[in-house]
Amino acid sequence: MSNFLDNINSPADLKNLKRADLPKIAEEIRELLLQVISKTGGHLGSNLGIVELTLAMHYVFDSPTDKFVWDVGHQSYVHKLLTGRKERFDTLRQYEGLCGFAKREESEHDHWNVGHGGTSISAALAFAKARDLKGKKNKVVAIIGDGSLTAGMAFEGLNHVGHLKPDMIVILNDNEMSISPNVGGMSVHLSQILTGQVMTKFKKEIDQILLAIP
Incomplete structure (x- = not known):
């Protein structure tokens, strides 16, 4: 049986596969997540729940030209696996290993160092406006969960986006997962x-x- 994930070292490799292969890749990714996180610790549930979304994003968009802005960033493990960090994934959250969040210094596919909730929409708006000022056409995508969406900064970002109406995308990952119940x-x-x-x-x-x- 073919192991598709072994041959994916960049989003370009993923795009070369057929759509019918994506469910198999999702299965392989989940197996690797369970294998590694059971040893290193980390955010398991949020990453198991975002596998298909991350695959779809990298299959449709053109990272790193198109910019993905992850809110909080602990749901970016699948993104790391698809962007050339698979071989080091067993160092996740270890000393001098892969960061548990998106990190610019780690990959050209990470555009925003994160850790706090509610920042992605405002950050994506900034990237979109900077792109427009430079006369470029790349896409900007913010990925935010239902928990982070209740943050005041997220409301401010949505309000600002509604005013400026930039060409950007906000994906709501409504996975009903947060440290405590949403209020x-x-x-x-x-x-x-x-x-x-x-x-x-x-x-x-x-x-x-x-x-x-x-």
């Missing part, structure tokens, strides 16, 4: 939207469309 009106409103009849019907229709893709 506040935004959290309640988001939960109502995601569990409502309209969204539930929409999700079912999307699932049917995706399953029909060869």
Whole structure:
């Protein structure tokens, strides 16, 4: 049986594979995450839950030209595996090993040193405006979880984005995972939207469309 992950040392390698191969790669990534994190420690659940999203991002976008801005950054392990750091992954969170968060000094694919929640949207906005000033056309993508979205800085970032209307993408990773339960009106409103009849019907229709893709 082919081990696809062994042959992926960059996003370009991933793009050379067929879409039908992606579920197998996701399985291999999860096995490696369990194997390494059981020894080094780290954020297991959030990374197990973001495998398909990270694969899709690197399959569709062109990193590092397109910039990914991870909120908090502890969900960037899969991103590290796909961007040339697979051979050192067993040094995760070890002395002089791979950082447990995105780190600019570690890879050209990491554009933002992170650790605190709620910063990704504002940072992505800054990257988008800098890109526009330089006359470039690359994409900028912020990835933020439902927990970080309740941070005041995230609200400020969304407000600023709504005002400036830059060409950027904000992906909400609603994995219902945070250190403590989410609180506040935004959290309640988001939960109502995601569990409502309209969204539930929409999700079912999307699932049917995706399953029909060869």
